[in-house]
Amino acid sequence: MHRRKVRRQGRDVVFDIILYTICALLLLIILYPLYFIIIASFSDPSAVASGSVFLYPVGFTLDGYTALLQQPQVWVGYRNTIAYTLVGTLIGLAVNIPAAYALSRRDLFGRRFLMGLFVFTMFFNGGLIPTFLTVQEAGLYNSFWVMVLPFAVSAYNIIVARTFFETSLPRELLEAAQIDGCGNLRFFFTMALPLSKAILSVIALWTAVGQWNSYFNALIYLRSENLYPLQLIMRNILITNQNFAAQGTGEAAMIAMRRASLVRYSMIIVSTVPIMCVYPFIQKYFDQGVMIGAVKG
Amino acid sequence: MTSLRRAGKQIRNGLGLYLLLLPSLILLIIFSYKPMYGVIIAFKDYKNALGIMGSPWSEPLFKNFTRFFNSFQSGTTIRNTILLSLYSMAVGFPMPIILALLINQISAPRFRKGFQTVLYLPHFISTVVMVGLLLIWLSPSRGLIGTLFGLFHLEAPNLMASASAFPSIYVWSDVWQHMGWDSIIFLAALSSVDPSLYEAATVDGATRFQKMIYIDLPLILPTAAIMLILRAGNLMNVGFEKVFLMQNDLNMQTSEIIATYVYKIGLRSSQYSVSTAVNLFNNVTNFLLLVLVNGVTRKLGDTGLF
Numbered sequence: 001m002h003r004r005k006v007r008r009q010g011r012d013v014v015f016d017i018i019l020y021t022i023c024a025l026l027l028l029i030i031l032y033p034l035y036f037i038i039i040a041s042f043s044d045p046s047a048v049a050s051g052s053v054f055l056y057p058v059g060f061t062l063d064g065y066t067a068l069l070q071q072p073q074v075w076v077g078y079r080n081t082i083a084y085t086l087v088g089t090l091i092g093l094a095v096n097i098p099a100a101y102a103l104s105r106r107d108l109f110g111r112r113f114l115m116g117l118f119v120f121t122m123f124f125n126g127g128l129i130p131t132f133l134t135v136q137e138a139g140l141y142n143s144f145w146v147m148v149l150p151f152a153v154s155a156y157n158i159i160v161a162r163t164f165f166e167t168s169l170p171r172e173l174l175e176a177a178q179i180d181g182c183g184n185l186r187f188f189f190t191m192a193l194p195l196s197k198a199i200l201s202v203i204a205l206w207t208a209v210g211q212w213n214s215y216f217n218a219l220i221y222l223r224s225e226n227l228y229p230l231q232l233i234m235r236n237i238l239i240t241n242q243n244f245a246a247q248g249t250g251e252a253a254m255i256a257m258r259r260a261s262l263v264r265y266s267m268i269i270v271s272t273v274p275i276m277c278v279y280p281f282i283q284k285y286f287d288q289g290v291m292i293g294a295v296k297g
Numbered sequence: 298m299t300s301l302r303r304a305g306k307q308i309r310n311g312l313g314l315y316l317l318l319l320p321s322l323i324l325l326i327i328f329s330y331k332p333m334y335g336v337i338i339a340f341k342d343y344k345n346a347l348g349i350m351g352s353p354w355s356e357p358l359f360k361n362f363t364r365f366f367n368s369f370q371s372g373t374t375i376r377n378t379i380l381l382s383l384y385s386m387a388v389g390f391p392m393p394i395i396l397a398l399l400i401n402q403i404s405a406p407r408f409r410k411g412f413q414t415v416l417y418l419p420h421f422i423s424t425v426v427m428v429g430l431l432l433i434w435l436s437p438s439r440g441l442i443g444t445l446f447g448l449f450h451l452e453a454p455n456l457m458a459s460a461s462a463f464p465s466i467y468v469w470s471d472v473w474q475h476m477g478w479d480s481i482i483f484l485a486a487l488s489s490v491d492p493s494l495y496e497a498a499t500v501d502g503a504t505r506f507q508k509m510i511y512i513d514l515p516l517i518l519p520t521a522a523i524m525l526i527l528r529a530g531n532l533m534n535v536g537f538e539k540v541f542l543m544q545n546d547l548n549m550q551t552s553e554i555i556a557t558y559v560y561k562i563g564l565r566s567s568q569y570s571v572s573t574a575v576n577l578f579n580n581v582t583n584f585l586l587l588v589l590v591n592g593v594t595r596k597l598g599d600t601g602l603f
Contacts, residue, residue, distance in 0.1 A: 015505045019402055023412055030415055033434055036441050051447035098317035108314050109307040124584050126332025127576030129563045134332050150328040153321045184313030213423035216538050231425045238429030239542055268426055275421045280414050
């Protein structure tokens, strides 16, 4: 009996060793590539090119960051992205949360049909060109509003918020309010909303991150560079111009190329660090959101 | 008659609710349903000056479709789309499940929390930055891969310029980025395990690995089934954003998918009708697939999506 227990514990120790080895490997695989970008952004670009930057910065420099911050379009992009994120998040909340509440009410006539209207858009859409023509016809092409208004409705967010309202607003509350003669609108604004801060923050965060990171709509619907969000400007710096400096030859082209790669490292750090720093503090809201959504799938 | 009257009363009582629905319904009708009507240009010879209604019907009606299917790109784009999707599913579906099972076994709470936070982090990197990172890491001359190969005095391959490497780079970088995040939903399912099951298993002499396989895994299968349906139903829907950014002339052979092709012939060469036809073909196939997969899983078990 005793020996069997020991053997079992022995096997569990082996299990733990394997488990924590895998975890350590995963941490390394996730963190090291990111760490490499950080140290590369502070290193002499020729040291990076020769492969000697490995564990810490070599030939410390801030050239990448100063060169980056001198580019006016980076500032314009930042300004636009902040504006799109703020306005887009507000519109997203204003549009999706009331809809989710209405659809959570079992006494809403035509509830299934209306819900179906929203859900259907998750699985079928008119496609690129018909949508493009519609946006153009609405006079939104190449305007500020195209980034925040036409695609503000999110069926997924509505489903998640609806599930929240269904499961966490006690039905007795509504009944009591109705007996006291409280109308639907007043109930929504004075009772339901204040009790739903958790779901409001989840949806707000999801919308904000989505807005901050998106580039597709900007690529399709924006033409003026002074409307470009940061992501589109980054696309030019990080991807499209990847080979622009390599066209020349000789020493000068070599320096230009290395400087361009330094700017790229800095660009990634400057654009990603804000969200990475904020994220651990708001992580619990994100988790909550996924859990709420998971209740009904 | 009474039911009609009851419906009328219900609507009257719910007026405020319809008001709450109004903004989203207006946006939905204008920007989601109106374009669905716009797909008829797939059956027309669309002219900008004539508009959707005014443009003449194509002769024959399916001209735009046959033009696509007769072009040499149709086979390539359809095949690339499906292969990339299947590859994504084969790797991207099981990985978060395995990860969730592992995380669930970590007993030290602080290490567990830190581990999860780190694994979720890449999820918040934007697609543009992600592809930017790939270009830097995989650049043979000045990237991470160059440094790593340099350690062994080897010449690094130029993976971003290789058509055969493209699907793997696409899929595995996706796993790198979203594996942690996608595991949350399975962890949620795991958190509801009845502890008495573990106790009973311990009494019966089960090892931790056996508990993982025989208790945890069956518990997350329903969630897994739904996730699989969602993925299978999106087989033809490979996201445009990342593929488009990863594309270059050298990997086009495997990286040209339907979504990027629709964009190019539509917005770059202004063949609106052909582009819409290709897009419609893709969306309809995808939708039918979803209905089919959902029907099959509903027959097999009771974990249908709708």
